[in-house]
Amino acid sequence: xxxxEVEIVRSLPLFSSMAEENxxxxxxxxxxxxxxxxxxxxxxxxxxxxxxxxxxxxxELYASVNNREGTMTLIKPVATFVLASALVDGAYQMxxxxxxxxxxxxIPAENVRKAMRDDSEFAQKAVMELAACYHGVVRAxxxxxxxxxxxxxxxxxxxxxxRQSGEGEITLxxxxxxxASMLGMTPENLSRAFSTLKPYGVTVDGADIRLEKLNDLxxxxxxxxxxxxx
Amino acid sequence: xxxxEVEIVRSLPLFSSMAEENxxxxxxxxxxxxxxxxxxxxxxxxxxxxxxxxxxxxxELYASVNNREGTMTLIKPVATFVLASALVDGAYQMxxxxxxxxxxxxIPAENVRKAMRDDSEFAQKAVMELAACYHGVVRAxxxxxxxxxxxxxxxxxxxxxxRQSGEGEITLxxxxxxxASMLGMTPENLSRAFSTLKPYGVTVDGADIRLEKLNDLxxxxxxxxxxxxx
DNA sequence: CCGATCATTTGATAAATGTCAAGCACCATC
DNA sequence: GATGGTGCTTGACATTTATCAAATGATCGG
Numbered sequence: 001x002x003x004x005e006v007e008i009v010r011s012l013p014l015f016s017s018m019a020e021e022n023x024x025x026x027x028x029x030x031x032x033x034x035x036x037x038x039x040x041x042x043x044x045x046x047x048x049x050x051x052x053x054x055x056x057x058x059x060e061l062y063a064s065v066n067n068r069e070g071t072m073t074l075i076k077p078v079a080t081f082v083l084a085s086a087l088v089d090g091a092y093q094m095x096x097x098x099x100x101x102x103x104x105x106x107i108p109a110e111n112v113r114k115a116m117r118d119d120s121e122f123a124q125k126a127v128m129e130l131a132a133c134y135h136g137v138v139r140a141x142x143x144x145x146x147x148x149x150x151x152x153x154x155x156x157x158x159x160x161x162x163r164q165s166g167e168g169e170i171t172l173x174x175x176x177x178x179x180a181s182m183l184g185m186t187p188e189n190l191s192r193a194f195s196t197l198k199p200y201g202v203t204v205d206g207a208d209i210r211l212e213k214l215n216d217l218x219x220x221x222x223x224x225x226x227x228x229x230x
Numbered sequence: 231x232x233x234x235e236v237e238i239v240r241s242l243p244l245f246s247s248m249a250e251e252n253x254x255x256x257x258x259x260x261x262x263x264x265x266x267x268x269x270x271x272x273x274x275x276x277x278x279x280x281x282x283x284x285x286x287x288x289x290e291l292y293a294s295v296n297n298r299e300g301t302m303t304l305i306k307p308v309a310t311f312v313l314a315s316a317l318v319d320g321a322y323q324m325x326x327x328x329x330x331x332x333x334x335x336x337i338p339a340e341n342v343r344k345a346m347r348d349d350s351e352f353a354q355k356a357v358m359e360l361a362a363c364y365h366g367v368v369r370a371x372x373x374x375x376x377x378x379x380x381x382x383x384x385x386x387x388x389x390x391x392x393r394q395s396g397e398g399e400i401t402l403x404x405x406x407x408x409x410a411s412m413l414g415m416t417p418e419n420l421s422r423a424f425s426t427l428k429p430y431g432v433t434v435d436g437a438d439i440r441l442e443k444l445n446d447l448x449x450x451x452x453x454x455x456x457x458x459x460x
Numbered sequence: 461c462c463g464a465t466c467a468t469t470t471g472a473t474a475a476a477t478g479t480c481a482a483g484c485a486c487c488a489t490c
Numbered sequence: 491g492a493t494g495g496t497g498c499t500t501g502a503c504a505t506t507t508a509t510c511a512a513a514t515g516a517t518c519g520g
Contacts, residue, residue, distance in 0.1 A: 044456050065376040065454055072371065084361040093365055093456055116357060123353040127346060130360040131314040135323055137367040141302065145374055145414050146295040148506070176468065184375050186508060191469050206468095206516085224295055226274050226323055378476070406498065416478060421499050436486090436498095 005032055005105060008055055008078055014125050022119040030107040041096040041104070050106040051086040054079055057102025060178065061094045071181040073140070074099075074174065083129060086112045099178065142227045149185045153193045154221035156183060157202065159228050161211055168214070172207040235262055235335060238285055238308055244355050252349040260337040271326040271334070280336040281316040284309055287332025290408065291324045301411040303370070304329075304404065314360060316342045329408065372457045379415045383423045384451035386413060387432065389458050391441055398444070402437040 006027060009015050015023060032055065035041070041052070044063060052059075059075040061082075072094050075081045085092045086109040116123050143152055156179075160170045172179060180190035194204050200220055201213025211217060236257060239245050245253060262285065265271070271282070274293060282289075289305040291312075302324050305311045315322045316339040346353050373382055386409070390400045402409060410420035424434050430450055431443025441447060 063372045063376065063456070065372065065457065066452055068376045070372070070375045072368070084364045087357055088361045088365075091456065093368055116354065120350045120353065123350060123357060124346065126357050127317055127353060127360060130357060130364060131318045134314045134360060134364045134367065135318075137364065137371055138302070138323055141367055141371045141374070142293045142295065142300070144371070145300045146293065146298045150506095187468070188470085188509080189507060192507090195469095222296055226293070226321065227295065380476090417498070418479080418500085419477060422477090425499095 001027055001030060001032065005055075009053060009105065012053070012078065012080065014080060014083070014129050015122070017121040017125060018115070018119050019121065022115055022122065026107060026111045026115040029111060030105060032103060032105050035098045035102050035104060037098050037100050037102075039098045041098065042092050043095045044091060044093050046092050048082060048085040048088075048090065048092050048109045050109055051083060051112045052081050052096075053105040053107065054081065055103040055105055057104075058099040058174075059096055059102060059104070060099050061096050062181070063094055069181070070184065071178060073136070074178070074182060076173075080129075083112075083126065084133065085109075087116060087126065087130075089113065099174065136229075139227050139229065144184045146227075149183065149189055150193045150196050151221055152183045152185075153190065154197060154200070154217055155223050155228050157197075157209060157211060158214075158217060158221055158223055161214070162230075168211050170209050170211065172209065176207075231257055231260060231262065235285075239283060239335065242283070242308065242310065244310060244313070244359050245352070247351040247355060248345070248349055249351065252345055252352065256337060256341045256345040259341060260335060262333060262335050265328045265332050265334060267328050267330050267332075269328045271328065272322050273325045274321060274323050276322050278312060278315040278318075278320065278322050278339045280339055281313060281342045282311050282326075283335035283337065284311065285333040285335055287334075288329040288404075289326055289332060289334075290329050291326050292411070293324055299411070300414065301408060303366070304408070304412060306403075310359075313342075313356065314363065315339075317346060317356065317360075319343065329404065366459075369457050369459065374414045376457075379413065379419055380423045380426050381451060382413045382415075383420065384427060384430070384447055385453050385458050387427075387439060387441060388444075388447060388451055388453055391444070392460075398441050400439050400441065402439065406437075 006023070009027065010023070018026075035057070041059070054075050054077050056077050059081065061072040061075065063070055063072055081096070082092055082094070089109065116126055143155070147155070157170065160173075161168075164170045174182070176190055177187045180187045183190065185193070194202065197217070197220075200216045201211055202217065203210045203212065236253070239257065240253070248256075265287070271289070284305050284307050286307050289311065291302040291305065293300055293302055311326070312322055312324070319339065346356055373385070377385070387400065390403075391398075394400050404412070406420055407417045410417045413420065415423070424432060427447070427450075430446045431441055432447065433440045433442065
């Protein structure tokens, strides 16, 4: 592993306060790998070999039951994923695939578990990271359980608007079918949800969305601090 | 706090390997409190004052949006709840209320965070517990996102059957309206879901359910190791 | 530029789920 | 045993969401 790669790892809160020597031994046996788009990285039933760090590209965590499939979450660089699975030494519980060409740093799960035992600073950070992940899924669970499809879309648009701060303009960061799956609906239904939002000032041009009546949209969406990400 | 109460705490995996002195100082300022049924313990927006240990009774964690309300999970003794919130020092993120008369041990969240810093054994256990909670919500999320109401009920019945091992007979551990909320549907819809399952050998007599065609029910339910609790 | 492929949209329809209202059953209390 | 409350069920209906099919639009390699 190159120094620049170690720097990337070090920049993540999870690893920031780890003792130099522990970081080094954890990264021994780690490697950076390049994947093309649409590649399945692992299935939910696979045993967790690696903690993953997405360095570049985009990854989708998803789950399947029968023939149905649903997006659990999308990972953007730079971020770790499947930390919980790596720590407990069991199955991944979710499947993963690349959405774009991606670079992923693979850290042997065994090393991560050893680091947790040896480095108490790291254990602390792991606790905080896991707690944040937990609340993240709780939010997603509330979202799908307590809101209609149109409300989920409206709130998604508002969150994106806040993040992109584009003054009434946002660009969807993923294909619409992926967005549909993330929001728990079919692509057809997403398309109709956009139509439903037209009276609330939402106009669609491909991946470019204009929000011209933010107040009206908020009235419909009724965003909640305890569901919608900051 | 009495010795018997300390014993209860000690019996939980989370606290089992904690140093005696750290356990003692964590429990300083803790107290056992008795609540009647239907009492709200905290709201999702409240700051997390306490890690809770349900010693007796039953507690519902729920969330509300607008006027809608949904059960997140049910807690049975002996178990801790809101560990993640206690560790991060923020809002509870979920509301809680007693379903029955309950005894709850309240441990100041500050003490828990201190214990995590001071006792590395405890930090390890907290990591494992949080990872388990995380996967628990992930399961719930998959369940609601990828299954229909009838499938969720069918799988719930099969899980209960496994747990109660009643040879084709189970007793619902909660009121049907609570079950409905937990399974993400209205009471009316739950009632109809039971009717739908009649051809699959499910007969209902109040809280007593008979499952007479387990194979047929499994064929419908298509249980999954990665959704349904053991 | 052409053709092929894929994503998206639209329409028609079906299935799933929620809402409202009424009735029933059970239980507690008087 | 009457009374009232509560939870559950059922029916009628509305809404939401999914499915299937087809049309449209975008993209990419040749």
